[in-house]
Amino acid sequence: xxxxxxxxxxxxxxxxxxxxxxxxxxxxxxxxxxxxxxxxxxxxxxxxxxxxxxxxxxxxxxxxxxxxxxxxxxxxxxxxxxxxxxxxxxxxxxxxxxxxxxxxxxxxxxxxxxxxxxxxxxxxxxxxxxxxxxxxxxxxxxxxxxxxxxxxxxxxxxxxxxxxxxxxxxxxxxxxxxxxxxxxxxxxxxxxxxxxxxxxxxxxxxxxxxxxxxxxxxxxxxxxxxxxxxxxxxxxxxxxxxxxxxxxxxxxxxxxxxxxxxxxxxxxxxxxxxxxxxxxxxxxxxxxxxxxxxxxxxxxxxxxxxxxxxxxxxxxxxxxxxxxxxx
Amino acid sequence: xxxxxxxxxxxxxxxxxxxxxxxxxxxxxxxxxxxxxxxxxxxxxxxxxxxxxxxxxxxxxxxxxxxxxxxxxxxxxxxxxxxxxxxxxxxxxxxxxxxxxxxxxxxxxxxxxxxxxxxxxxxxxxxxxxxxxxxxxxxxxxxxxxxxxxxxxxxxxxxxxxxxxxxxxxxxxxxxxxxxxxxxxxxxx
Ligand code: SF4
Numbered sequence: 001x002x003x004x005x006x007x008x009x010x011x012x013x014x015x016x017x018x019x020x021x022x023x024x025x026x027x028x029x030x031x032x033x034x035x036x037x038x039x040x041x042x043x044x045x046x047x048x049x050x051x052x053x054x055x056x057x058x059x060x061x062x063x064x065x066x067x068x069x070x071x072x073x074x075x076x077x078x079x080x081x082x083x084x085x086x087x088x089x090x091x092x093x094x095x096x097x098x099x100x101x102x103x104x105x106x107x108x109x110x111x112x113x114x115x116x117x118x119x120x121x122x123x124x125x126x127x128x129x130x131x132x133x134x135x136x137x138x139x140x141x142x143x144x145x146x147x148x149x150x151x152x153x154x155x156x157x158x159x160x161x162x163x164x165x166x167x168x169x170x171x172x173x174x175x176x177x178x179x180x181x182x183x184x185x186x187x188x189x190x191x192x193x194x195x196x197x198x199x200x201x202x203x204x205x206x207x208x209x210x211x212x213x214x215x216x217x218x219x220x221x222x223x224x225x226x227x228x229x230x231x232x233x234x235x236x237x238x239x240x241x242x243x244x245x246x247x248x249x250x251x252x253x254x255x256x257x258x259x260x261x262x263x264x265x266x267x268x269x270x271x272x273x274x275x276x277x278x279x280x281x282x283x284x285x286x287x288x289x290x291x292x293x294x295x296x297x298x299x300x301x302x303x304x305x306x307x308x309x310x311x312x313x314x315x316x317x318x319x320x321x322x323x324x325x326x327x
Numbered sequence: 328x329x330x331x332x333x334x335x336x337x338x339x340x341x342x343x344x345x346x347x348x349x350x351x352x353x354x355x356x357x358x359x360x361x362x363x364x365x366x367x368x369x370x371x372x373x374x375x376x377x378x379x380x381x382x383x384x385x386x387x388x389x390x391x392x393x394x395x396x397x398x399x400x401x402x403x404x405x406x407x408x409x410x411x412x413x414x415x416x417x418x419x420x421x422x423x424x425x426x427x428x429x430x431x432x433x434x435x436x437x438x439x440x441x442x443x444x445x446x447x448x449x450x451x452x453x454x455x456x457x458x459x460x461x462x463x464x465x466x467x468x469x470x471x472x473x474x475x476x477x478x479x480x481x482x483x484x485x486x487x488x489x490x491x492x493x494x495x496x497x498x499x500x501x502x503x504x505x506x507x508x509x510x511x512x513x514x515x516x
Contacts, residue, residue: 011468041464
């Protein structure tokens, strides 16, 4: 069975680039707090989403609409409206994290395909079984904390599809549960849709060093010529006792292209590329590369890996938790 | 992590001799063209300005670091302004985006990824990060071609100017190491 390639799109142009480069499915969100990439100038108006779904369907591709933040108390209608609109536009699936929203989608749109977002951090067969039984969920996006062996064990015990991240920026905590950005900025990535919101980020060149501040706190100082990281606290440099450096995680990106055969053998249905915040140049290059890799795998040919390092944060890549070689 | 990255190997720099010569050139003709380009962009690409949302009220300095001047952009949809200024004479701004001319043009044409240029330090951003992101995303979605936009300034004579313009773009682009046009674009057709 061919693995499905699920690709990011932050704009209609990126969606077209992804599909033209060979994406089987594209995930994207509305331009509000209902999705976890609520960045300035990004995402789709209602009209753009409807057009995008039409374009995808004409090109035999699917559109999965991410409505994967957690609704704020008193504001539930913003989220249910997003689900209702996606269903009305014939989206191929919605990607949800919140139990209440899953319940709404299952009741109001029984034929709409439901995927559990990575934001739900469903990391064991029991939790996934609960989503499947309660809401008829068809696929779960697994959090990036599992080894390939753990993914295989989960797949043996569940009856629905699994999707895993194959490439892109790493959110190193169990997703949906990180409060680092909330602590520094006062806005929750999980409810407002942006980790390290741009409005709270400041870059300044100081004596040739690049200094990044988040919510007024200096979180990186990078020497001239060294790669710059995203302004996220998890990749920040801090002093802890005698240690000075990256306390949580180095600024590296996920590239698990070389693990495609193992992930397929572990029973994974779909591979996901991170990066809705990236440009169409990134989308095109990464999607093309991974579509080639999947076609090579399907044809029994070796997979060329590591060609995309220049596009990655930290310009270094890791296989992440899949092979547990990180610290 | 302290491993050093080299400058993006594929980003050409504008020839120093050319930049030095341009340093003595008057800015008036460039400013006239830039002003008309901004007005024409607002007319031809309203979605770009919609996508900017509240960030359209910000003042941007676009700084091609291998050129002797910078551009100041105020993208209000009703009265957008774009003008060239000598580096150093640029007054207050909300956001500054700096990098080699080829990188900046490559961003407009979708040849480069803004985040990747930022990671590799080929692109420097300062000031209002939300404004920079909004501008970057809005431009990326618009699939602009600078030669096409330039031609649009010729109005009904655009078709006549198309062939010489594309030849000139290839020639000048080749000399300066800058891709002045992009190959393809699209809409949901
Ligand atoms: S701070 Fe890091 S781990 Fe936390 S949400 Fe942001 S990217 Fe993820």
